[in-house]
Amino acid sequence: MSMSQDEMKQAVARAAIEHVPAGIIGVGTGSTANYFIDELAHIKGRIDGAVASSVATAERLKKHGIRVIDLNEAGEMEVYVDGADEITRHMAMIKGGGGALTREKIVAACAKKFVCIVDQTKLVDVLGKFPLPIEVIPMARSYVARQLVKLGGNPVLRAGFTTDNGNVILDVHGLNILDPVALETELNQIVGVVTNGLFARRGADVCLMGTPEGVQTLTR
Numbered sequence: 001m002s003m004s005q006d007e008m009k010q011a012v013a014r015a016a017i018e019h020v021p022a023g024i025i026g027v028g029t030g031s032t033a034n035y036f037i038d039e040l041a042h043i044k045g046r047i048d049g050a051v052a053s054s055v056a057t058a059e060r061l062k063k064h065g066i067r068v069i070d071l072n073e074a075g076e077m078e079v080y081v082d083g084a085d086e087i088t089r090h091m092a093m094i095k096g097g098g099g100a101l102t103r104e105k106i107v108a109a110c111a112k113k114f115v116c117i118v119d120q121t122k123l124v125d126v127l128g129k130f131p132l133p134i135e136v137i138p139m140a141r142s143y144v145a146r147q148l149v150k151l152g153g154n155p156v157l158r159a160g161f162t163t164d165n166g167n168v169i170l171d172v173h174g175l176n177i178l179d180p181v182a183l184e185t186e187l188n189q190i191v192g193v194v195t196n197g198l199f200a201r202r203g204a205d206v207c208l209m210g211t212p213e214g215v216q217t218l219t220r
């Protein structure tokens, strides 16, 4: 059976509903997360509300009549559901293609379980073919870029883009990320870096992956 990438995204979004407990849920950003929000709308009576990882997600939740809750009011959540740009079988991810990586990492940190929803094109053996997004304080842009070159990367400023936090994104090309936990830690040490798009120290707990044969569940 042939299935488009969008159909696979929709299928995993639907499957993720089974992981939604009563209470407050954390919601990610991007096209797959958008499909998930659309599914969440069908069961909104079962939840108290959602914490959004971006302005765009908050707007979509509200449009569906789902209550948006401030993270500081929400406390610890059971589940965070989000997409990824790349994921390994060890559940390490690159995120931030949509530029929402900082709020995504914060909301994910407040959840006991990270449910990653992807289509099969996102599964990789080694992270780094997708340029690694790094959110940077604007005045530190050139300094951070020079440090990234020293690490072997080729940083490119995401032109015309400002994050929800008022910062810029450097997309780092050419990295072959063999040790995602070590690189995530190292990138966090560069002054001016707000957040890097490696989600490895706290990776996904479950990955629902859409394939033409159906949704597969990967765990650590």
Ligand SMILES: O=C(CO)[C@H](O)[C@H](O)COP(=O)(O)O
Residues within 6 Å of the ligand: 028, 029, 030, 031, 032, 033, 082, 083, 084, 085, 094, 095, 096, 097, 098, 099, 100, 101, 104
């Ligand atoms: O990290 C993200 C946004 O910052 C997204 O999860 C990631 O870019 C995947 O997006 P999509 O579901 O549209 O393929």
